[in-house]
Amino acid sequence: MCDKKLKINLDRLTESKAAGICESNNYKVKGVVMRHPDGDVCVVELSAVRWLEKNDWWDIMHPGIRTEREIIMGLLGAAVCPCCDGGGAYYDNNEPTQCQWCYEKDQIMNRTKDDKS
Numbered sequence: 001m002c003d004k005k006l007k008i009n010l011d012r013l014t015e016s017k018a019a020g021i022c023e024s025n026n027y028k029v030k031g032v033v034m035r036h037p038d039g040d041v042c043v044v045e046l047s048a049v050r051w052l053e054k055n056d057w058w059d060i061m062h063p064g065i066r067t068e069r070e071i072i073m074g075l076l077g078a079a080v081c082p083c084c085d086g087g088g089a090y091y092d093n094n095e096p097t098q099c100q101w102c103y104e105k106d107q108i109m110n111r112t113k114d115d116k117s
Ligand SMILES: [Zn+2]
Pocket: 081, 082, 083, 084, 085, 086, 087, 088, 089, 099, 100, 101, 102, 103
């Protein structure tokens, strides 16, 4: 049994909003939301614990608002390569050449994909 005590120190606006919701809508504080410096979130409510990655928490708190990652993926996915047919290579003086634009696009999209996991 853990007997540690939590010192809760809310910012003024968060405390004011929560107090107003409790008073006006008959809600009770039954848990806490904790944020890691990297943005991940942990929710403890009625002794249940839920761990959420920062992007999943963003989706919960801002439904319908696309994240920077989704915007980048959308723009890059729609972008047309100015150098080749999009296949990632072209012929330069009959020599097959890797397309730098496509290579860098793939690097960014794979890096952005890795950020999600
Ligand atoms: Zn290309």
